[in-house]
Amino acid sequence: MPAAFAAAAFAPAPPDATPFDRRLGEILHAAAELFAEHGYAATSIRDLSRRCGASLAGLYHYFHSKQELLFLVQRHAFQTVISAARAATPPELPPEARLRAFVASHLETFLAHRPWMTVLTHEDEVLSGDYLRAIAALKHDYYQLAREIVTALPLPPTLAPRVAVMSLFGMLNWIYTWHQPKRDPGATALAEQICAIFLRGAAPTARRRRPAQS
């Protein structure tokens, strides 16, 4: 019976992985790349079999269906993001430092595992049933962490916390559509600039000008 538990997938693969898990990791990696390039619906299992040098039927020893394949990719991606974020943002950090750590962690993960994170961001809500519920729960976890961090900041009373969190996620999750490694800043510099915008704004009130009547 095929896998319900994915193990390795990123980079070098742990040495204690079984051959099955190692091969599954390769397949998920190729699937993440294809889904990121052409989208889930426009990628066929035949494309995947070509990309990983396996036969069509052979692939089905590693997953039950195309939907499960997407689920495994998204679950692994979410688990990576969430565990990195949790490790980077201990609750005892001061609010602003915690926000900066969260943003830095998010960006490092996203830029380091771009195809996976593109699938996570772009193929939202295409799963259904239990798969959808499981991914939605992970998404909720991540959102709750961000909300906890953002609401610890001294938000202006006119700013709805939900709008603040979603705007932050907007800046972060939009990056996969425009970031070019050779042209744009790396994760660290990008995190600083985005935190600067989110915390202080892109045009902080001018040095000594009057409050500029409204």
Add this chain to the structure above:
Amino acid sequence: MPAAFAAAAFAPAPPDATPFDRRLGEILHAAAELFAEHGYAATSIRDLSRRCGASLAGLYHYFHSKQELLFLVQRHAFQTVISAARAATPPELPPEARLRAFVASHLETFLAHRPWMTVLTHEDEVLSGDYLRAIAALKHDYYQLAREIVTALPLPPTLAPRVAVMSLFGMLNWIYTWHQPKRDPGATALAEQICAIFLRGAAPTARRRRPAQS
């Protein structure tokens, strides 16, 4: 020979439209809804024929191919966004007011024509060839307008203008993934909050603290 020039599509349809253009508008409207709901690749022409009560073959009197259908939807959507933004942001406005007008225009258009704008945002880069080039040119126009407006602001020297513009677009373009009309603020209030974040930040330096030495 079918249309290369779409005319009406939104709301009530201009009274001077030909029956052809009026019907094409209905079809594009239905297509925008379906593409927004299930994605371009997962929507079939048969779905569309069901939704607009036409036969499969009959639809092809209004477009040449599924790709052209997506192109017509995206072009119309982009033209709507761009012309609204241009009208709302005359160059003689002061920089901050111009930015506020741009954001307000963007949000009003996006929330008023949500399925169209979802297709614009989500189905990026799925076209190819001349269709892709034409849409990319419109996107470039819109980006240039935003960049012109943002760079007129007194940006901190450590903030790359490209990052600032893309972060603004991130906040704006992410909204289609989370905004619920019954729960979240409308276009005007949302525009104010997002401008507040983008201009002054979500945690502006406290009221009377010293300028916080650097």
Add this chain to the structure above:
DNA sequence: GCCGTCGGTGCGAACGTTCGTTCGGTTCGA
């Protein structure tokens, strides 16, 4: 030490369905 078989792995070929698109023809107002 050898043999038999057994499960994990993999494949070629095919299943039935759905896809985008086209063909040939009908209807009908101008």
Add this chain to the structure above:
DNA sequence: TCGAACCGAACGAACGTTCGCACCGACGGC
């Protein structure tokens, strides 16, 4: 009577998935 609008039926291709079988290293009985 002509052309725009429309449709039923079909085309070939591609889809996700399954069937039946081959290969092969592991392992227990003799």
